[in-house]
Amino acid sequence: MKLYIANQNYSTWSLRAWIIFERFNLNAQVTKLSLFTPEFYQTLSAINPAAKVPALVDGEIKVWDSLAILEYINDNYLEGIAWPADKALKAKARAISCEMHSGFMNVRNELPMNCRARRKVIMSDGAKKEWSRIDDIWSEQMAAFPDGWLFGEWSIADAMFAPVVMRAKTYNLPLSELATQYMERVLASQEISTWLAQASEEADIVQEDEAGEPI
Numbered sequence: 001m002k003l004y005i006a007n008q009n010y011s012t013w014s015l016r017a018w019i020i021f022e023r024f025n026l027n028a029q030v031t032k033l034s035l036f037t038p039e040f041y042q043t044l045s046a047i048n049p050a051a052k053v054p055a056l057v058d059g060e061i062k063v064w065d066s067l068a069i070l071e072y073i074n075d076n077y078l079e080g081i082a083w084p085a086d087k088a089l090k091a092k093a094r095a096i097s098c099e100m101h102s103g104f105m106n107v108r109n110e111l112p113m114n115c116r117a118r119r120k121v122i123m124s125d126g127a128k129k130e131w132s133r134i135d136d137i138w139s140e141q142m143a144a145f146p147d148g149w150l151f152g153e154w155s156i157a158d159a160m161f162a163p164v165v166m167r168a169k170t171y172n173l174p175l176s177e178l179a180t181q182y183m184e185r186v187l188a189s190q191e192i193s194t195w196l197a198q199a200s201e202e203a204d205i206v207q208e209d210e211a212g213e214p215i
Helices: 012-023 038-045 066-077 087-102 105-110 125-144 156-170 177-187 190-200
Strands: 002-006 029-033 055-058 061-064
Touching: 002 012, 002 038, 012 066, 012 156, 012 190, 029 038, 055 066, 061 066, 066 087, 066 156, 087 156, 105 125, 125 156, 125 177, 156 177
Parallel strands: 002 029
Antiparallel strands: 002 055, 055 061
């Protein structure tokens, strides 16, 4: 398998797909492309019509979009264990994953992932409302699974929210006690430690993702 990602400091969707390979020690050749370069578009346009990361090539099969990649890996390599086994929990895990996939636009636009930085941003009312919803999701799941991930065992839902944890760290965003517990669990994981170490080795600066002011 070949997985194409972009700058680890900035690329949220890359992190979501990459993390499942790291979590389950799956053998994939990872190619990192610098955002917004000719090589980026030339390489990806031959793989998927969107010319975006992440992109997965598995033999003759090509998959793009983070959630599609996560589902593909779960179905074909993990025997479905990356979703909760319980029917109700699986439905909820999918619902909040899709909510993250399609929503929270203000948080995404105003608070771009920037792993190496510590910055201050004044959030709009819309972003504050979305951040409150994220806090509610994390708090509710930590109340239900105090010693686990969002659904006890690690799941695709945790992959979908991993870049949001990075934002909480970068911008020192307010979180309730239970939501903070979840953030700390994610940050202490081996997968995120590896991602952050690799991101720290990058030198590229994507100016449009350098939001706010340095702390």
